[in-house]
Amino acid sequence: MAKPQKSLGQVFMNGIFKQNPTFVQFLGMCPTLAVTNKVSSALGMGAGVLFVLVLSNFIISLVRNAVPREVRIPIYIVIIAGLVTILEIIMENYQYDLYTTLGTFLSLIVVNCLILGRAEAFASKNTPLKSIFDGMGMAIGFTLGITFIAVFRELLGAGTITIWGDLAIRIIPETFTINLLTQAAGAFLVFGLLVSQVNKLKFAREASSEVA
C-alpha cells in the first residue's frame, strides 16, 4: 500500500514541531550554540537560513532528475555555497550590522547539516513546491528553536531582550543575571534543559495518543 502523500500544510508544519531541526533532529548545532546569546542574532541567523534553505530546496528539487546520483552531494554543496555567498553579499549591503555580528557563522551556513540534510532527504525526492514548503517549515522551525534558546540565554544571562540592532530592552536588573548563560557553557546548559522539556512533552503526547 502506498504511503499517503502529505499535504503542503503537513509538510510545512513538520519542520515546526514534529521534526523540528533544533530540538528533535539536532541539526545546525554550531550556529545554535554560537549565535543564541542575543535574540537579534538568532533571528538574523534564522532569516539567513530561511533564504538559503528555501532556495536550495527549490533549485535542488528542480534539477533532481537531471543530477547524476554519483555527484549529487558535490552539486548540492556548490548550489548551497553559491547561495550563501549571495546571501553574504546581500546582507553586507542591506544589513551591515547583522553581517558583522554574525561574522564567520554566516559563512558556516554552507556546512549547516540542516541545509544539506533537507536537500538529500526531501528536495531530491519531492516536487519544487513541496520542497519550498519543506524549506520554509524547517527554516522557521530552526528559527523558532534558536530564538527560543536565545530568549532564555539573553534574558537570564544579560537581563535584556534585543529584538533588533542595538535596541536592548532591559527586563531583569544586571545584578540578578546569571552571566554563565551568555557563555558557551551556558548555551549547552540551556539547550540541554530545553531539549529535556521538549522530549517530556513529546513522550507525554505519544503516551496519550497511544491510550487514545
Add this chain to the structure above:
Amino acid sequence: MQHLKIVLSLTLVVVLMMVGVFVVEQHFRPLIDAAAAERANLAKDEVLPGAKDFPVAVDNALEEEVYDLGDTGISAIYYYEGLGYVYQATFTGYQSEITYMLGFDEAGIVTGYKTLSQNDTPNYGGNIALPEYWEQLFGLSLTDLETGNFDGITGATFTTTGWKGSFEKVVSFHNTVFLNMETTDVTSSMSNLPTSVTKVERSAQNGSLVSYTYTVEFTGYNETPSSFTVTINTSDSSIKNIAFIEVNETDGIGSHIADSDFIAQFLGLSVTDATKLNFDMVGGATYPITLGGFKTAFNEVYTYHRAVVDGYVETDAEKLIRYYEELSSDTAVLVDTTDDYTLVGTPITKVEENDDYVLFTGVFPGFADDITILVGFDKETSNLTGLRVLEANETYGDFTTAYSFMEEFTNLNNVLAMYGEFDSISGGTLTSDAVRDGLYQMVGFYRSEFLGKEVESTTKSLYDLALEKALIFYPTFQSITDVTKDYDADHLIMGIYEVKDASDQVLGYIFGGDSVGASYSETTYLHYLVAINPDKTFAGLLLIDDSETAGKADSYYLDAYSAQFVGIDVELETYPIDETSGATITNDAILAGAREVARYYVETMLGLEFARPEPTVIDTADLLEAYPSAVSFESIYLNYALDEYITNIYLAKDINGDPIGYVYSGYVPGTFLKVEFVWGVDNSDLTQNLYIISDASSWDWAPDYSGGEVFATSTFLDLYEGIQIDSILITEVDVYDSWSGVSTTTGTMRDVLEQVAQYHIDIVGGGN
C-alpha cells in the same frame, strides 16, 4: 557516457552558480563599497568630531605622499589642519584581521576610536567591536597609546597584544613622520650621571628639544634590580610618562609597582609634585621597601635632570620647606612652640605645630656622627606623617635621601615607631638602631605631651629605674650591674641587671620585660621590672609604663601587687596572683610575660630545664576545624620549647597514621577575654584553616569597621588560610596588617600569628 554526464552536470552547475554570484556581486559591490566609504566618512567624524564639516587638508595622506609604512598596518591617514588626524590601520587579532579608525587632535589627545571590521571570537577578541571597550581611550594622550597604558580585553590576550602593538606602531610612525620627532642616545655625553641611570635619550621635534628619557635601575625588596624609563618634558620639567621595562619584585606584592593606575599618576606630573615625590603606591598595594627603592631612584634622576638640564639645584632651605610641606601640608602654617615645652632629657631641639600637625626636630648620636631628623605627627590620628633625615654623616651611602628607609614612616602608628617596628637600612644597622633610640624618645615625648601618657622609660633610663626599684626587691643590695650583653638576646627582655650585696654575693636579677598588653584603643606593649632570686623564686614585679587603659590597670603599679610575687616559685604552672577587677587581660599578659622571663632565666641563664605547664588539651572536633583532612592528632608540644602564646602543638595524621602536618593551638590576649584559636599547617608549610574556638574580642563594638562581620568567621581570618606560612613574616606585606577600627583584636592577632609562624619555621622545622 555516464562519466561524461557526471562531468558535464558538475561543470554546468559550477558555471551557473559562478555566473549567479558574479551577477549579484557586480550589482551590489558598488553599493557595498559606497556604503563602506560612507561608513568610513561617518567613522572619521565619529573619531574626530567635526571632521565631516571641516575642510580636509589632506584626504588620505597615503595617496599624496610616499611613506615607509613598514609593518605599521596603516592603510589611510587623514589630516584636518587645525582639527587633527585620523588614522586607519589593521592588525592581526586572534583569528582575523581587525581594522580600526583612530582620531586625535593636534595636541595629541585621542578624540575617538572605532573598530571598523573584525571577525574574532565572539565574547573574547570579538569584544573589540563593542564601544564599551573604546571609551577608555577617549582623552588619552598619544604617549598613553604608545606605552599601552589602558586596559586590554578580558580573555583576549592575543588580540589585546596586537591592539596595543598596533597603537605603538601608529604613534611611533606619527611622531617620526608628522611631528619630526628624533631620538638620540646621549648617555656618553652626560657627565656625573647617577649610578642608577643606564641610558639617556634626547628627543627633538622639528629640531627643538622636547624631552629626555632616562632608563633607570632600582633595587626594592628583592636584590635583583628592576628598571624603568622616565621621560621628562624640557619645556616645564613635568613628567611625560614612565614605563617599566623589567620588574623583579615579588609577584603579586612589590610587582604592583608596574600597575597601570600607579603609572597613570606620572602622566603630566608637575615639577612641584615630581620634586616632592608626590605619588603613592595604589591598587591596594602599599609596599614601602619597593616604593622607597623606586622613590630613591626617581628622586636621584629627577634631581640630576633639574640640575644638569634646567640648571636648578634645590637649596637646603628649599628642601627643608619641601620636607615641612610633605610632613604637614602645602598650606600648613606652623608656629614655633619650643619654649612651651620642657625638652631636657630628650633629643628634641625644636617643636613646631598647628591645630593639625606637630613637627619635632631632633638631634641624637648616630653611628659615625650626630643625626638630625624631622618627625611629623598627625594630631588627629597620632600616626607619624613621616620622617626626614636633615643631616647625617653616616657610613651608609647618602642616608639623607634613603627613601626606602624614610618611606616606612609615612602614616606609621606611633607605638610601632616608638618600639622600632620598622626595617633597618641594609648595611646601616647601627645607624638604624641609633634612629630607633632617638625615635623612642621623641615619640615618647609626643605621647607624653599630646596623648597624656607618662614619659616612657628608655633603655638607658631602664637601668636607672632598675637601680631605683632594686631597693624594693632587694633592700640589702649594694650594687647593680648591666649584664644584658652577657646573655643571648630575647625579644621579651629589654635589660638584665645583676644585683649584689656588700659582700659581692648575687642577690638576684632584675629583668626589664616587654610583652604584648591590651588596651581598648591600640596594640600596646607592657613594660615591667621583674626580679628573680637565684633559688628560682620571684622577688617582685612592677609595671613601669601606663600604656594600659587608664583606670583599668592602676593597681598593677602599686607595691602591693608586686608583693604578691615575693617568694613564688617561678616554675609554678599557675601563679597565685590576684587580678584587678576589670583588667583580667592585663593580669594575664603580665603573668605570661613574667613566666617567659622566668623561663629565660632558668633555661638561658641557669642552663636548666624549665618546668612547663601541661599542654592544653584541645577537642578533636576543634582540631578537625583547623585541619579537616586529618584523621587523627597527637600532641607533640612537650618535644619542643615552650612559647608564651602556644598552648599545644598537634601532629596531624592521615588514615594510615602518617603525619601530614601540624595544628597549633594558641591564644591571643583580647580586649576582654582571651581569643583561643587553632591553626593548621601542612608539611609543605601551607596553612590550612584558622579556627576560633572562643572569641571575646571587642569586635562587636565596631560593626562599621568590621563591615558587619563576626570575628570568628570574618574575612580577616581568611588572610591566614591557604598561604605559605612564611609569607606573613615578610614585613613588606601589609595585607596582613590590622584593620582600622578593630585594630586591637586584629593587630594583636597578627602579632601572635607572626610569632607562631616564626616558631614553626625556627623550631618545629618548617617544611618537614
